[in-house]
């Protein structure tokens with residue numbers, strides 16, 4: 454029987470806490486780790502991340518762009534990382550932010566969500582800004598293969614506000630573009646017993662939330678935590694009672710502790726402890 458992504462994520466969060474750590478092999482980090490900015494350096498960086506982080510976090514999030522920047526060899530390193538992390542029992546969210554017209558979306562879904570595809574982790578990030586409905590081929594394949602998606606709603610970058618906070622009116626009234634994304638995701642999660650498979654991306658460093666997440670019944674990935682300025686206090690302030698479904702994600706602020714495996718683990722354990730001391734509230 455296929456277990457749902459929501460069930461697997463929920464179990465991982467209960468066992469290890471809600472932290473997601475990003476694997477973002479920036480050239481500056483490779484250099485800081487004493488590695489060359491080439492395929493050999495990338496391979497070593499990815500292998501160290503799996504050794505240090507698999508088993509420590511609820512979700513590991515490789516940033517596809519930083520692997521793609523190395524060409525086909527870089528994509529092969531990403532494929533290996535996905536396989537190794539999953540074999541080590543850690544859920545993998547491939548941060549590729551895909552979104553296109555339906556026919557092309559089907560091909561992205563084959564790549565990132567189909568069983569047996571080397572780029573398929575447990576979930577992928579999607580952009581709904583060609584229209585939420587254009588994501589349907591990916592949603593359908595995710596359902597069939599027990600995988601998940603995280604749809605961009607209100608991103609952590611300041612430029613996101615100009616599009617995502619814009620108000621639009623329809624038969625349901627006036628809402629922001631981001632709230633419409635939230636509501637569309639919520640509809641897909643209705644009836645999920647634990648956590649739905651359709652998650653959202655909402656910045657953990659925003660000045661204010663301006664979103665009603667109360668009906669989502671799904672996970673919220675919160676980037677912007679760490680290097681982009683977001684703190685545990687910000688998570689509490691922004692998400693309040695929705696905090697139990699929120700996975701803060703941090704890349705550079707954790708990875709700067711490498712390449713020492715023990716130091717990386719210590720950084721992650723420190724963050725997990727800090728998050729555990731931040732119960733949901735208003």
Ligand SMILES: O=c1ccn([C@@H]2O[C@H](COP(=O)(O)O)[C@@H](O)[C@H]2O)c(=O)[nH]1
Nearest residue numbers: 475516608609676677680681703704705
């Ligand atoms: O709104 C978004 C969506 C995705 N990201 C990605 O998360 C990491 C953040 O890296 P840090 O080093 O922790 O800042 C990166 O891969 C982004 O592409 C985001 O930051 N904001």
